[in-house]
Amino acid sequence: MGTLMPATSWALLLATLGSVAGLPLEGEPGCTARHLARYSITFMGKWSQTAFPKQYPLFRPPAQWSSLLGATHSSDYSMWKKNEYVSNGLRDFAERGEAWALMKEIEAAGEKIQSVHGVFSAPAVPTGTGQTSAELEAHARHSLVSFVVRIVPSPDWFVGIDSLDLCEGDRWKDQVSLDLFPYDAGTDSGFTFSSPNFATIPQDTVTEITSSFPSHPANSFYYPRLKSLPPMARVNLVRLPHSSRTFVLPTQDLAGTGNEILDTLSVPQTPLDCxxxxxxxxxxxxxxxxxxxxxxxxxxxxxxxxxxxxxxxxxxxxxxxxxxxxx
Known part of the structure; x- marks a missing residue:
């Protein structure tokens, strides 16, 4: 099970909660859910030799998945988007699985413009088929979830979700399941899983890899007889029951008793080591x-x-x- 990692300190979180007052910011999708929501997220790899026989990596290294890295955030933050350029941090993650720069970018977004609520991660999957899981937390101001998982080996290919909204009006979704398909980060020009590093100059935007694109016979995903690729992975998010650790957003009446804020201060605190x-x-x-x-x-x-x-x-x-x- 992965570990939830707050992107801000508890003090900053409380200050953020005090400023939200349960109301969405201008430009937000309109989530008015009052309670914080906790979800389990399960990533299931479906990258099998049966489904993807062409150039299927069997060794050095065999087909596998990197660790999962994601965040819950507002619409002011974007981890990645189709048809847009990736950040330096996501480039490092997509090409080499190095998460340091991407983590710093997420942290900066959380500290400077408070657009990130929490960061979550799940362990790597050592085979093409297998699963890994973590827990995440969202609230009305940060009801969107994004994550990436690198395809290993590959030039700069990944799967993931961009800004999935877990909220509908004043309610949290109980469950969301989505099939995942491969994307090219646009920073490396390799065609095959084991291609040597060959930078794309100038850098290209994120593009979805399909059975016919890139339309090159050497492409590891080139299956011209297929209308579409089979899902390479699947993600399942399930809302967890409320617990004593659940935070409650303050009421709209800021001149009230403030009991909601006081309740958060009385929550038992378990030390979490670095x-x-x-x-x-x-x-x-x-x-x-x-x-x-x-x-x-x-x-x-x-x-x-x-x-x-x-x-x-x-x-x-x-x-x-x-x-x-x-x-």
């Missing part, structure tokens, strides 16, 4: 020939600490080195 990824590989050695240089490596936060949990360690490490390729 969790970080493994270190990345060392970067290039920077420096002049004949002199001592420096190299660095990084890691990213998988789970943000909360409720006085263990804080995060340093996310960057530097070391001395000797510059390569000196004459």
């Amino acid at each position: 969790e970080v990824s493994l270190w990345s590989s060392w970067g290039l050695c920077e420096g002049r020939c004949g002199r001592l240089g420096a190299k660095s490596r990084t890691r990213y936060v998988r789970v943000q600490p909360a409720n006085n949990g263990t804080p995060c360690p340093e996310l960057e490490e530097k070391a001395d080195c000797t510059p390569d390729n000196c004459v």
